[in-house]
Amino acid sequence: MVTMSAGAEHGPGADTAYPLRRTPTQDRANRQVERILDAACAEVVERGYDAASTSSIAKRAEIAVGSVYRYFPDKRTLIQAIERRNQHRYTEAVRERLAVVEDWRQAVDVTLDTFREMHRTDPGFRAVVLSGLGDPDLEVAPGEFDDQHAGEFAELLGLRFGARDTEEFRLSVTLTIAMGEALAHLADRLPPEAAAYVLAQGRPALHRLLEPHLP
Secondary structure (H helix, E strand, O other): OOOOOOOOOOOOOOOOOOOOOOOOOOHHHHHHHHHHHHHHHHHHHHHOOOOOOHHHHHHHHOOOHHHHHHHOOOHHHHHHHHHHHHHHHHHHHHHHHHOOOOOHHHHHHHHHHHHHHHHHHOHHHHHHHHHOOOOOHHHHOOOOOHHHHHHHHHHHHHHHHOOOOOHHHHHHHHHHHHHHHHHHHHHHHOOHHHHHHHHHHHHHHHHHHHHHHOO
């Protein structure tokens, strides 16, 4: 659950979240990078990470294999770029949906439900899971991803719902997000009836973490 500058932004000088060999500076180049990432997602989901190759990815994207290497030195870097794009897409979806929530508990639930939905429906999320090769910076770089999303979510709870901004509150938000991700992954591994049970038990636990900090 994160916030990143958009790798999908277009235009000269657009910021990129992707670890590219060369930064695209034109719309056509940006579209080509997106096509490469889409093709890599499809290859990994359909054939598995080991069977997918840069040549098969290039063929699916209908470009020369040299165009893949122009931006990505290997498959691992492709997966890392896909993961960063996933995080940006997730963050944008959450921002849009949170704009209309009226209760802080609903905001927690919307964040969790969006995370689950995108893992089920966006091939990029499944490709990262199947590869087992996420970007290590997603876990260790301070100020990125979970930390940054926690900061934005804490500000939302403060501005919209009157949360008291303390160090304990910020830590509670970070813990809520981490536990929410674990809850979502667990529910997605279970049969529907069991998933409904763990979600019904887990959501109130997430709410209780934040209750002491809100009116």
